[in-house]
Amino acid sequence: MLNRRTLLTAALLSASIAFAPSAFAQDKSIIVASTTSTQDSGLFEYLLPLFKTKTGITVKVISQGTGQALDTGRRGDADVVFVHAKSAEEKFLSEGFGVKRHPVMYNDFVLIGPKSDPAGIKGGKDVAKALVAIKDKNASFISRGDKSGTHAAELALWKASNVDVEKETGGWYKAIGQGMGAALNTAGSSNAYVLSDRGSWINFKNKGDLGILVEGDKRMFNQYGVTLVNPAKHANVKKDLGQSFIDYLISPEGQKAIGDYKINGEQLFYPNAEDTGA
Amino acid sequence: MTGDTSALQLVLTGDPGLYAIVWLSLLVSLSAVACAAVIGVPLGALIALTRFPGREAIIVVLNALMGLPPVVAGLAIYLLLSRSGPLGSWGLLFTPAAMIIAQTVLVTPIIAALTRQTVEDLWLEYRDELAALDVGPIGRIATLIWDARFSLVTALLAGFGRAAAEVGAIMVVGGNINNFTRTMTTSIALETSKGDLPLAIGLGIILIMIIVMINALAWTARRAGERYAG
Numbered sequence: 001m002l003n004r005r006t007l008l009t010a011a012l013l014s015a016s017i018a019f020a021p022s023a024f025a026q027d028k029s030i031i032v033a034s035t036t037s038t039q040d041s042g043l044f045e046y047l048l049p050l051f052k053t054k055t056g057i058t059v060k061v062i063s064q065g066t067g068q069a070l071d072t073g074r075r076g077d078a079d080v081v082f083v084h085a086k087s088a089e090e091k092f093l094s095e096g097f098g099v100k101r102h103p104v105m106y107n108d109f110v111l112i113g114p115k116s117d118p119a120g121i122k123g124g125k126d127v128a129k130a131l132v133a134i135k136d137k138n139a140s141f142i143s144r145g146d147k148s149g150t151h152a153a154e155l156a157l158w159k160a161s162n163v164d165v166e167k168e169t170g171g172w173y174k175a176i177g178q179g180m181g182a183a184l185n186t187a188g189s190s191n192a193y194v195l196s197d198r199g200s201w202i203n204f205k206n207k208g209d210l211g212i213l214v215e216g217d218k219r220m221f222n223q224y225g226v227t228l229v230n231p232a233k234h235a236n237v238k239k240d241l242g243q244s245f246i247d248y249l250i251s252p253e254g255q256k257a258i259g260d261y262k263i264n265g266e267q268l269f270y271p272n273a274e275d276t277g278a
Numbered sequence: 279m280t281g282d283t284s285a286l287q288l289v290l291t292g293d294p295g296l297y298a299i300v301w302l303s304l305l306v307s308l309s310a311v312a313c314a315a316v317i318g319v320p321l322g323a324l325i326a327l328t329r330f331p332g333r334e335a336i337i338v339v340l341n342a343l344m345g346l347p348p349v350v351a352g353l354a355i356y357l358l359l360s361r362s363g364p365l366g367s368w369g370l371l372f373t374p375a376a377m378i379i380a381q382t383v384l385v386t387p388i389i390a391a392l393t394r395q396t397v398e399d400l401w402l403e404y405r406d407e408l409a410a411l412d413v414g415p416i417g418r419i420a421t422l423i424w425d426a427r428f429s430l431v432t433a434l435l436a437g438f439g440r441a442a443a444e445v446g447a448i449m450v451v452g453g454n455i456n457n458f459t460r461t462m463t464t465s466i467a468l469e470t471s472k473g474d475l476p477l478a479i480g481l482g483i484i485l486i487m488i489i490v491m492i493n494a495l496a497w498t499a500r501r502a503g504e505r506y507a508g
Binding site for chain 2: 062
């Protein structure tokens, strides 16, 4: 029979083991706040082991929407932010929370919908026209609604279509306030349209009746950038380790690795660190 | 855990990633229950045996806190442990320690409230005897906790169930970091978001089996204990 002393010892032992990894992971690890798309697309599971082998640095990724990831950086809870909403990133820099933003890679957004396609938008090249058709038909549309990069891109596209979705919330336009995968699951189970980044879509396993209906409009471009959190704002930021991660991502080697990441032969991200205006 | 695998395959092939996740889940939840028991059992017994102004209100609040939403507890601990928060210099955010703290906050009211009820019921039976033997307040609390120990196992199990099942708090304070703060429940949330529903439900079944096993162990220990205590 377990006596109280054994139980207490076991409790203390387990607590001390739980605390130990945090103590020793201090040495060579950084926290990167990133987007759900980089995680849901599987990019990090592929890229981070390569980086670790090269440098010995463990990258701990917190996967959030772009807005939340930047807030994590603002609070000083991450060393690096790796997101995709240029205007929000520039605001982050202008507030003094970031050191310098580096473009890393791009892919594009795709408009996903059910095969039945009630709005009749399949094969179109003009995303604004497609969105107007969805609204005119009162066809269901799922919005991320979570201040993520994809949400920001979606709102910009609605603006380009002259549709005020603020007014439409609750009817055919449903903001779910969740990540990309949850939005795709919801769209799949309710025959709705949804905007997704291509990487998350390709890696998504519950496609069901959903498919890409509109793609290739240049307004659906999706640029990713990486920024070191400003050590002048938060002294705990591991600037050297964080900078090595950024240097790797934009180095020829890191850029090649990103371009080499494929699922079923399909490339998910296109490196473009040399395009400094991106 | 990548590629087209099923949860069953992960178990059968002894996938190290899966075992690490199961281990972390148990470590975090059991540690939280241990910490919560150290705080909650004496606290519950103390409230059961003492009379002071505002006691009824405290009991109501304690009972209500059994329903504390995990995401709220998580957010409160997040703000406390964030680098911009009062305890930011400890550097605990996004570590297993932060997860234990958050779950301790969730589990302590459950253990304290159930202990209070158990001990108070027992007190009615023991009152005259303890008064006759002239046992002091600390002695009373110790005696009642000891004699209620088998019933208190249920309180601990209720606390463990709460800890093992929740995802809201540990997602916020742990960050679901691969190989570091990823547990069974946060993995299930992640696989669901990747659309891998078969893997997600498979992991869910494994989690339920583990919880059943822990309860079976506790039940066996309790039965054995009762026999020895005779």
